[in-house]
Amino acid sequence: MADPVAGRAAVVGGSLGGLNAALWLADAGWDVEVLERSRSPLEGRGAEPFVQLIVDVAVPRMVFGRVCLLGDAAFALRPHAAVGTAKAAEDAWQLARALRSADCGDVDHALAEWEAAQLRLGGQATARTCAAGNRSQFDGTWQVGEPLPFGLYEVGDSALRPP
Ligand SMILES: Cc1cc2nc3c(=O)[nH]c(=O)nc-3n(C[C@H](O)[C@H](O)[C@H](O)COP(=O)(O)OP(=O)(O)OC[C@H]3O[C@@H](n4cnc5c(N)ncnc54)[C@H](O)[C@@H]3O)c2cc1C
Numbered sequence: 001m002a003d004p005v006a007g008r009a010a011v012v013g014g015s016l017g018g019l020n021a022a023l024w025l026a027d028a029g030w031d032v033e034v035l036e037r038s039r040s041p042l043e044g045r046g047a048e049p050f051v052q053l054i055v056d057v058a059v060p061r062m063v064f065g066r067v068c069l070l071g072d073a074a075f076a077l078r079p080h081a082a083v084g085t086a087k088a089a090e091d092a093w094q095l096a097r098a099l100r101s102a103d104c105g106d107v108d109h110a111l112a113e114w115e116a117a118q119l120r121l122g123g124q125a126t127a128r129t130c131a132a133g134n135r136s137q138f139d140g141t142w143q144v145g146e147p148l149p150f151g152l153y154e155v156g157d158s159a160l161r162p163p
Contacts, residue, residue: 001064004031005030005045006028006030006031006099006100007027007029007030007031007099007107008032008033008082008107009025009030009031009033010032010033010034010035011021011025011032011033011034011035012035013036013071013073014034014035014038015036015088016070016071016084016085016089017035017070017071017072017073017089017091017092018034018071019034019090020088020089021092021095022034023071023098024092024093024095024096024097025095025096027061028065028096028097028099029095029099029100030099031037031114032154039158042050045069045125052074052080054076054078054079055076055136056076056078056126057072057073057074057075057076058122058123059073059074059075059092059122059153060076060119061115061119062091062114062115062118062119062122063111063112063114063115066107066111067106068095068114068115069115070088070092070095070118071084071087071088071091072084072093073094074118075087075122075123075126077123077125078129078130078132078133079129080128080132080133080136080148080149081125081128081129081132081148081149081150081151082131082148082150083112083125083150083151083152087121087122087125087152088154090102090118091118091121091122091150094114094117094118095118097115098111098113098114099111099159110153111127116162121153124153124154128149128155129149132133132148132149135147140157
């Protein structure tokens with residue numbers, strides 16, 4: 001007999017964060033539907049020159065009842081740490097981990113803990129990338145040869161946290 005389904009989830013956006021969330025939630029036993037608006041294949045994106053407007057996005061909340069914001073929808077980072085994809089994947093990975101370990105189906109508690117941790121991560125990454133962007137592009141205080149602040153949780157961090 002098939003394992004019981006842990007829950008049902010709809011994921012809006014089938015890119016880095018959305019697909020990772022869908023895969024890890026499915027792995028945790030959830031029945032997941034991905035809703036992606038783009039009709040073009042993801043691998044076809046980014047081949048032509050373009051101008052990209054960058055706006056700092058940092059939300060005060062990531063959980064609204066049973067609706068979660070993750071990836072760029074929650075924190076869109078300036079590019080100086082090259083960490084947007086890792087953060088989107090980490091948000092997704094940690095969401096599945098939190099829901100997998102939810103006691104007796106206490107989804108709300110699991111989501112509250114996930115939100116607190118991911119708000120911390122997003123806030124730290126935002127502060128670091130804003131500081132680097134301001135120093136290198138506006139203040140003129142970036143030293144030639146100074147390394148960029150790569151890393152997800154901190155500078156030099158090369159990996160996601162273990163699940
Ligand atoms: C030019 C550029 C260069 C970058 N370089 C790097 C880099 O070197 N390293 C790095 O780590 N990060 C980089 N990033 C950042 C990285 O691309 C993002 O952080 C990452 O894609 C975020 O993933 P996401 O799934 O949260 O959002 P997205 O990748 O933006 O995915 C959102 C998805 O949701 C879909 N969608 C939107 N609205 C709806 C809707 N209403 N219904 C259904 N679907 C919807 C979109 O079509 C899209 O597929 C770069 C970004 C840009 C723009």
